[in-house]
Amino acid sequence: MTDLGYFFVCGAAKSGTTWLQRVLDYHPEVQSSGEGHFIERFSVPLAQLLRDYAKHMGVVSRLVYEGTPFYPPVAQADLDRLVRSFILDRLKTRPLKPGVRWIGDKTPRYTHGLQALLRLFPHMRIINIVRDPRDVAIARMHHARRSGVSEQVAEGTRERLSFIGAGGHAWASPAIGRAARAGGAGGIGKILRRPDARQRLCLSDQAEPFCFRAARTCPMVRRWHRH
Structure with a gap:
């Protein structure tokens, strides 16, 4: 162990x-x-809880024990x-x-x-x-339909464009996009600069992301999709 x-x-x-x-x-x-x-x-809420606890214990130390508490500060x-x-x-x-x-x-x-x-x-x-953000956009729309919020991705609506744009900006956020920027040449670099507009370009009828082609040829992925 x-x-x-x-x-x-x-x-x-x-x-x-x-x-x-x-x-x-x-x-x-x-x-x-x-x-x-x-x-x-867990960690973030617990950190806030301990900060509140430490603040309260500081008040107790000052008002009850004149600055000499029995318990040390939480570190x-x-x-x-x-x-x-x-x-x-x-x-x-x-x-x-x-x-x-x-x-x-x-x-x-x-x-x-x-x-x-x-x-x-x-x-x-x-x-x-790190996945091609065009594939991410398609996957997010499929997920929205499966989750019962298909109105967010209905064809020709402002909500659809907003949904796609939000996903693109999230993909290109500093926390997520740094690794892609380090190795993302060509089309990936353009997508990172304009994630919302670039993702719209891939949503035509001709677009067929690699992930779905792979799903049809990989037995393991097919088994997971059936489940």
């Missing part, structure tokens, strides 16, 4: 993070779970210890497969919490998946 390595999968929404998590989980030495949302749904190390312990416990709630060497979690928004993860797990590995 002490020899386990830890990793976290992240990326823009609808970039294939769930697909990547499942692929990793198929490996006999890897256990990949999701979505833990350990940073934005960053205290928060990190609590969060790390919680994450480790959650990761290990799944029975470990025999021979597992790496254990991890995928949550797309870890892109916004990398510094916190690095502080908690200095020797961790981060896997950031």
Whole structure:
């Protein structure tokens, strides 16, 4: 157990993070779970709770004990210890497969919490998946239809353009787009400069993103889509 390595999968929404998590989980030495949302749904709210607690304890120290309290102030190390312990416990709630060497979690928004993860797990590995934003736009529209909000992507509506533009700007945000900028030449660079306009160009009837062509030829992906 002490020899386990830890990793976290992240990326823009609808970039294939769930697909990547499942692929990793198929490996006999890897256990990949999701979505833990350990940073934005646990660490960040807990940090605010501890700040409020520390503020209250400061008032108690000043008014009751004349500045000499019994308890020391809450430090960053205290928060990190609590969060790390919680994450480790959650990761290990799944029975470990025999021979597992790496254990991890995928949550797309870890892109916004990398510094916190690095502080908690200095020797961790981060896997950031970057998908062509044109494919992301198509996937987001399919997801909207499956989720029962098809009116947001109805053909010829302002809501559709707004929906596409919001996804494009999110994809190109500093937290997500940095990795793509480092290796994104040609068309990707143009998309990053104008994500909303460029994504509209790919939504014609002729557009057929690579991800859907691959889904028809990959048996593993076909099985997941059936489920």
